[in-house]
Amino acid sequence: MTGIAPGEIRTTCAYCGVGCGVLAKPDGQCGITVRGDPDHPANYGRLCSKGVALGETLSLDDRLVAPRVNGAEAAWDDALDLVANRFTRAIAEHGPDAVAFYVSGQLLTEDYYVANKLMKGFIGSANIDTNSRLCMASTVAGHKRAFGTDTVPGTYEDIELADLVVLVGSNLAWCHPVLYQRLAQAKANRPEMRIVVIDPRRTATCDLADLHLALEPGSDVALFNRLLTAIHEGGAVDIDYLHHVDGFDAALAKAGCEDGRVTGLRETDIRAFCDLWVRTEKVVTVFSQGVNQSTSGTDKVNAILNCHLATGRIGRPGMGPLSVTGQPNAMGGREVGGLANALACHMELTDPAHRNAVQAFWNAPAMPQQAGLKAVDLFDRVADGTIKALWIICTNPAVSMPEADRVRDAIAGCEFVVVSDVTDRTDTAQLAHVLLPATGWAEKDGTVTNSDRTISRQRALLPAPGQARHDWDILADVGRRMGWGAAFDYAHPSEIFEEHAALSAVAADFALDFDISGLRGLDRSGYDALAPIRWPITASGTVERFFADGHFYTADGRARMLPVTARPPAARTNPRYPFRLNTGRIRDQWHTMTRTAKAPRLNQHLGEPFLEVHPDDAAALGIAPATLVAVTSPSGRCVLRASITDRVVRGQVFAPMHWTAQTAPTGRVDALVASAVDPLSGQPESKAAVVALASFEAGWFGFAVSANALNADSAYWARSKVTGGWRAEMAGTQIPDDWEAEARRLFDLPETACQSISDASSGTARLAFSEGGLLVAALFVSRVPVALSRDHLAAQLGQPLDVPLAGRPGAARPDPGPMLCACMGVGRNTILAAIASGEAATVAEVGACTTAGTNCGSCRPEIADILDNYKVLAAAE
Ligand SMILES: Nc1nc2c(c(=O)[nH]1)N[C@H]1C(S)=C(S)[C@@H](COP(=O)(O)OP(=O)(O)OC[C@H]3O[C@@H](n4cnc5c(=O)[nH]c(N)nc54)[C@H](O)[C@@H]3O)O[C@H]1N2
Ligand SMILES: Nc1nc2c(c(=O)[nH]1)N[C@H]1C(S)=C(S)[C@@H](COP(=O)(O)OP(=O)(O)OC[C@H]3O[C@@H](n4cnc5c(=O)[nH]c(N)nc54)[C@H](O)[C@@H]3O)O[C@H]1N2
C-alpha cells in the first residue's frame, strides 16, 4: 500500500457504481480536500470531475438539520413516535400491505439491510421497493433467468484484458468516467483492441469507438439475435461449454426468425459487428440503462447473455457480460434484497425454505409470502389510497419516476408521508408530513459494493450537522418504537454488517452465490480497517471466478439461454406525438442535483435543461439554435433549451433527467415519460417516450446573475450556483412594462443603486445593481436569446463595476469561454486559442498547453471533438 498523508481518511466516492476510492482530508473547517486513492482497485488514484468536486458539495446552507413535522421543527422523540404510531395504526387498521418504504441504491448496505429487515421481517409486508427498480431491475431479472441468481460475473480488469469491448446503452465516458479512462488507457496500450458502441445517439463515449451502431431505440434484442445466428454460422459455439447450458436450440431457432432490419442499421454494419464478435474470443459486453430501462429490458439482457453463454465467453479473464451499476451501492442493495421481490443475501422471497431460514435467523414475527409492490405499482397504490403510510428514504421520486407529475400528486395526496433526506430542498421533501434529517456522504459510516462486487468502506469524515442522524439509526429507532426492540438494538453499523455476514452463511447453506461469511467476526476495529474486497468471501476464504467452471445456480446447475424476440417500445410514435424522447445523464450532474449543483464548477459544463434536436427537424419546426422548445407528451409538458445537433438522428430527441422544480420547473423530463414497464422486471421505459415539439414563442429572453438567491417566476427559468451567487436563464411571453421594477423584484433589491441601458426598439435591456461600487446583481434581456459571456458576467459578482454592462471581457482579459474541463477549470476559448496558435494539435498537446483534460480526463472526448471541428474548419478555409 502506498502510504496516506497525515490526516487523510480512506473512503469511497459518493456517486457512481465504479466505486472509486477517495483519500479525504478534513480541513478543520467543516470542509475536506480529496484525491483519488492510489491503492483502490476500482480507480488506482483516478477520480472524475464529480469525484474531484466532492469537497465543494458539503456546505451546510441547504442542509436539513432538525426533524420537521408539518413544516414545524420537532424533537426527534416526537417525530419518531409519530412515525411509529402512524405506521402501527395503518397496519392495525388496514393490514401490513397498507404501508410502504421506497428506498435507494444510495443507501449504505447497513442502512439498506435494516430497512429491508424492518419491512419484510417485522412489519410483515414486502412493500419495500427502491429506485433500483428504475435502474438495475431488468439486469437482476435477466441474470436470474440465465444464471439462477443475480451475479455479475465480470470484473473491471476484464475490460482492460478484452480484445473487444462492446458498450450497449452505456455512455461510459460521462456516467462511469473512471472505467472509461481505464478502457481508454487499455486501448492506448493495445491499439489493436476494438470498441463498439451500441446507442441510438452519438455520445461522448463514441469518440473511443471503432464502430458506432446507432440502432433504432429498443431494438437491441434483434441485433443480439443476429449475433447469435452469426455465432452459430461462424462456428464460434463452444460445444463443450454447452454441456453447462440449457436452451441453446430454442434460443437459436428464435434468433433465426429475427428480422435484423428492425434495428434500422445497415446490413454491412451488422455484419461488421458480428464478424468482429465471432472472431474475437476475448469479448466483454458492458451494458447499462439503454438496455435496462426498456419494456423489453429483461429480454435485452438475456439476448446479450445468450451470446456469451453460447460461446463460453464468460467468467474467464477478458471475457463476459458486465452490467455496470449506476448508484454507489446499487449492488449492495441487491445483496440485502432491497427489491420488493427479493430477500436478503440473494435468497428468494417466494422460496419457503429461504423464507423460513431468514425468519428463524431474524426471529421475525411475520414474513410476507409474496413479492411486494414494484415502484410503478407502488405509487399507483399510493395514488388510489391503498397505501396509507409511505416512507421515502434517499431518493426523489417526485422527479425521477415516470409520469412524475402524477407521482408527485400521489405523494401529495397520501395520508402520511415520511421523507428522510439530507436537504429539504427537493420536490419530494416538500410533500412530506414528517421530514427526517439524515447524515450525508461525508458523515456516514458503512459499506458499499461497486459494479464488480468489490465491497468498500465509506468512512465518516465530518461530524453530523445539527441533529442529523444516520439512516440505519433512524430506521432502527422506529423499529424499536414499533415494539421490536431486540431486533433493532444496533449501536454501530459494524453490528449490522456482522449480522449480514452471518445471514450470508445461512444463505451459503443453500449453496447460493452471495457469501461474505468469511468476514464474520470482524470487531469494530476490524470493520474500520476493512480494505476493499470482492465477494464471494467464503468461510474458507477462497475467491473464485463465477461460471468459468460451468456451475450455475439453477436447480440443475446449468445456465439457461432464453428464446427472445425484439419488441418495439410500448409507446408508438404517431402524428400527434411524432418524436421519440430519449433521456439520460450529463457529465457533471448527479440525478436530481441536490449535491452536484452545489459545486459551481460542475454547473458550468451544461448549465440548464436542454433538448437535443436534429438540425433537419429543428429547421422543419422553425426551432432556432438556443431558443426554447415546448415538449409535450400524453402525460406532461416541458420547456427546454434547443440544442441543435446531429448527435441525435431525425425523429429522435434527447433530454437530460436532472432538473427539478427547485432548479428549472419546466425541465422535469420525467413528467413526459409514460410509466410503461418491462413485464418481468417492472422497470419503466425511461428512454422511449413519445413527444410533440413546438417552438416556445418567447417574448423575451433573459440572463441574470445575483449574489443572493433569485425569485424567478417567469414562464421559463433555470438557475444554478456560481462562485459567489447564482445565475439564471429566463424567458417569458409578455414583455414587462418596467424592467427595472421587474429586476428589483427578481433580485429582492428594492433600494439598491441600479444602472441600466435599454433600447425599446430592439427590446434589449441591461441592468446592473451595485453596492459600494461592487456588482451584486445584473440582468440582461433581449427579444432573441441573450448572447453574452455568461461565465464572465458571473465572475463579475462582487467585483467593481468598471466595465459596466458590456457583457463580455475587455481586450486585456481574454474570455476563457464556457467551462469545458471542470477539474482544471479550463474554458472552451482557452482550448481553441491553444489550437489556433498551432501549439496544440492533439488532446495530449492541448493538455500540455492548457492543463485541460489532464486530471480525470472526462472532457477528453469533447476536446477531441473541438480538435476535429477545428481541422474541418481549417480545411474549409
Ligand atoms: N454524470 C453522471 N454519472 C452517473 C449518474 C448521473 O446521474 N450522472 N448516474 C448513475 C446511475 S444511477 C446510472 S443508472 C448510470 C447510468 O449510466 P448510463 O446507462 O451509461 O447512462 P444513461 O445516460 O442513462 O443512458 C445510457 C445510454 O443509453 C442510450 N439508449 C437509449 N435508448 C437505447 C436503446 O434502446 N438501446 C441502446 N443500446 N441504448 C439506448 C442513451 O442514448 C444513452 O446514451 O450512470 C451513473 N453515473
Ligand atoms: N427519465 C429518466 N428518469 C430516470 C432515469 C433516466 O435515465 N431517465 N434514471 C433512473 C435511475 S437509473 C435512477 S438511479 C434514478 C435516480 O433518481 P433519484 O434516486 O430520485 O435521484 P437522486 O437525486 O439521486 O435522489 C437521492 C436523494 O437522496 C438524498 N440523499 C443523499 N444522500 C443521502 C443519505 O445519505 N441519506 C438520505 N436519507 N438521503 C440522501 C439526496 O439529497 C436526494 O434527494 O432516476 C431514475 N429516473
Ligand code: SF4
Ligand atoms: S467515476 Fe467519478 S463519480 Fe464514479 S465513483 Fe469514480 S470519481 Fe466517483
Ligand SMILES: [Mo]
Ligand atoms: Mo441508476
